[in-house]
Amino acid sequence: MQTHILIIEDESPIAEVLAYALKSEGYATHCCTLGGEGLAQLRSGHYALAILDVGLPDMSGFAVCREARTFTDLPILFLTARSDEVDRIVGLEIGADDYVTKPFSPREVVARVRVILRRRVPVAVNATWFEVNEASARIRFCGTNLELTRYEFLLLKMLLAHTGRIYAREVLMEAIWCDALDTSDRTVDTHIKTLRAKLKAVREDLDPIVTHRGMGYSVVNGVGQ
Ligand code: CA
Numbered sequence: 001m002q003t004h005i006l007i008i009e010d011e012s013p014i015a016e017v018l019a020y021a022l023k024s025e026g027y028a029t030h031c032c033t034l035g036g037e038g039l040a041q042l043r044s045g046h047y048a049l050a051i052l053d054v055g056l057p058d059m060s061g062f063a064v065c066r067e068a069r070t071f072t073d074l075p076i077l078f079l080t081a082r083s084d085e086v087d088r089i090v091g092l093e094i095g096a097d098d099y100v101t102k103p104f105s106p107r108e109v110v111a112r113v114r115v116i117l118r119r120r121v122p123v124a125v126n127a128t129w130f131e132v133n134e135a136s137a138r139i140r141f142c143g144t145n146l147e148l149t150r151y152e153f154l155l156l157k158m159l160l161a162h163t164g165r166i167y168a169r170e171v172l173m174e175a176i177w178c179d180a181l182d183t184s185d186r187t188v189d190t191h192i193k194t195l196r197a198k199l200k201a202v203r204e205d206l207d208p209i210v211t212h213r214g215m216g217y218s219v220v221n222g223v224g225q
Contacts, residue, residue, distance in 0.1 A: 002028040004046050004201050008038035009053040021106030035059040042068050045144040048201050049113060053079045069095040073143040075116045117204050128222040129208055130160055144202045151176060152195050159219040168216040192217060
């Protein structure tokens with residue numbers, strides 16, 4: 001399962017060298033040259049981390065970060081060319097996780113990315129990881145909207161209805177795929193697999209779906225939940 005990194009950088013040689021270094025370490029990458037485009041990508045909830053250049057053609061990286069913080073808490077690593085920008089990143093609390101100054105070595109950036117993804121600690125005790133919005137058929141996970149298919153949504157919603165309860169495959173099958181024609185013995189398992197990948201893309205360090213061998217699945221919704 002790959003971790004997706006978004007690179008928002010208008011200088012394509014820099015973006016390419018970063019994408020290459022990240023890919024060689026097993027990360028999947030996507031590059032944008034505009035801040036607006038980057039924000040649209042971030043709203044997909046597909047990424048575990050964003051690398052963000054301060055100087056972009058359409059808006060500043062600071063503005064992108066501020067906007068992103070209204071809907072996601074994914075880690076943001078700034079790329080900056082100037083020391084006065086570093087002062088702003090460090091001094092103002094705009095929600096950056098780290099920064100590197102240009103010119104940088106791609107290996108250094110990859111190392112930073114690794115550290116940031118590893119040090120992400122679970123959200124506060126008592127806080128729940130998931131928020132189900134029935135009306136919009138959406139589920140947020142650690143502050144990020146998940147892009148789910150209809151069946152993935154129904155499956156996760158059902159598991160979340162009773163946190164910790166073990167649901168047998170047959171029970172899930174009957175409740176969720178009752179109207180589906182093309183199902184198999186593996187239907188539940190394959191959907192659990194894609195769900196896990198989507199959760200992992202948001203938080204590499206959390207694994208909320210629990211497999212109970214020979215019994216079924218349950219979900220954990222936060223520390224001690
Ligand atoms: Ca730039």
